Amino acid sequence: MTDHQPPASVESNALSSQHSQHSPRDPSARHCGLVAVVGAPNAGKSTLVNALVGQKVAIVSPKAQTTRTRLMGVAIEGDTQLLLVDTPGIFEPNRRFDRAMVAAAWGGTEGADVIALVVDGKGGLGPKVTEIVEALKGRSEPIYLVLNKVDLADKPKLLLHAERLNALLPFAETFFISAQTGDGVGHFKQVLARALPQGPWHYPEDQVSDASERALAAEVTREQLYLQLHAELPYASVIETEKFVDREDGSAEIHQQIMVERASQRAIVLGKGGARIKEIGARARAELAVLLDRPVHLYLHVKVKPGWDEDRGIYRDLGLDWVE
Structure with a gap:
């Protein structure tokens, strides 16, 4: 990584590490896989899932912990169907309902082919974020770091956040995006699609969510x-x-x-x-x-x-x- 701040447009700005590997793909075959989207409350996970799907499938609000249960958005990128699991924000639970939401968040990572850790780029690295990173250590799936809200963040601090988090856990790749404006989302979606395994699509082409x-x-x-x-x-x-x-x-x-x-x-x-x-x-x-x-x-x-x-x-x- 360098000391240069992320450019105003981050569509092509993914920081790759030696851990990022993609197996050769059969261009004539379909691909499908599960992407678990995790993070602290109010990181913008639901907004990101909506942006990747291309329409609203998850509710959003300024309130933390808006997402209560595991919800799946279904997106398509070329020959790949992405099953995006939007999970509740991970936090320190106090009551039974809180514990159930956190359990649903971690449960959403089970069977994932890829994990995307979404971090509020303007909020800094608090204990909630570092605790999640610690909990992700030892996972075998590729884990992508997504620094969100770059349109609102203090640009000089973004690379510092990325460096500190990668020092805790070497992520497969690091992305700077704004789920709200769409900046960087298209490139991130392409990278996710390339990381998913060959297999049949699980849902019809016009279905965007598993919610009834x-x-x-x-x-x-x-x-x-x-x-x-x-x-x-x-x-x-x-x-x-x-x-x-x-x-x-x-x-x-x-x-x-x-x-x-x-x-x-x-x-x-x-x-x-x-x-x-x-x-x-x-x-x-x-x-x-x-x-x-x-x-x-x-x-x-x-x-x-x-x-x-x-x-x-x-x-x-x-x-x-x-x-x-």
Whole structure:
């Protein structure tokens, strides 16, 4: 590595090490493999997965730990289908729900052909990042370091971050990208595709996610809850899709329950005269109509359920394992 700062455009700027090796490929064969995208909360993992897929498959918000469960985006690059596992942010868990999210994150790396560690390039190297790097030591898969948010980062510090992290763990390659603007994403996708093994595609060419429409509907509503309420409602909420019906006219009828822990939180979600819940519903309905490519009738109601995060059924519905 050099002391030069990354250029303004990093499309071709990948720092390669002697550990990067690609086996010869049969140009007439298809390739397919699993890419585990891991990192600390708010590193931009979901934004990166969306950028690689080319459309939205994972919800994003400024709040840390927005992603709660393992979700897979499906992207195509030439003859390769990339199965991108978007995982929850890895952090020090305090309660059972936190432990389940962290377990889901590490579980998302099982069977991976490649691991991509996404680091917030503007946030520096805190203990959360170094702990993840330590935990990745000894893995046999190629591990790529992705320094994200280069459009916002202090450019002179980016190479320093890369050097320090590579001193802890010699990464196969290091990339400087902005998942938000797309800078560097195309080159990173090409490198990922070249690293994946020969094999049949697992999903139809037009499928972009393994999430069901029912699960997608709950995620879109949860995203609006986060975006509109910000710090007013932390993580004491969960969305349950109670009913998803295909109407004869081709539209979707969706009934969802927003569960919170306290009556005061219910009042926040409802807003004055029900204004907030109406706005949440309107925005979620508009986005779902685009994602599902059909009209959507969305009905929301809010329920107070103290201790919902100790309900095994909710863990099952979210795709999380019950952990002690």
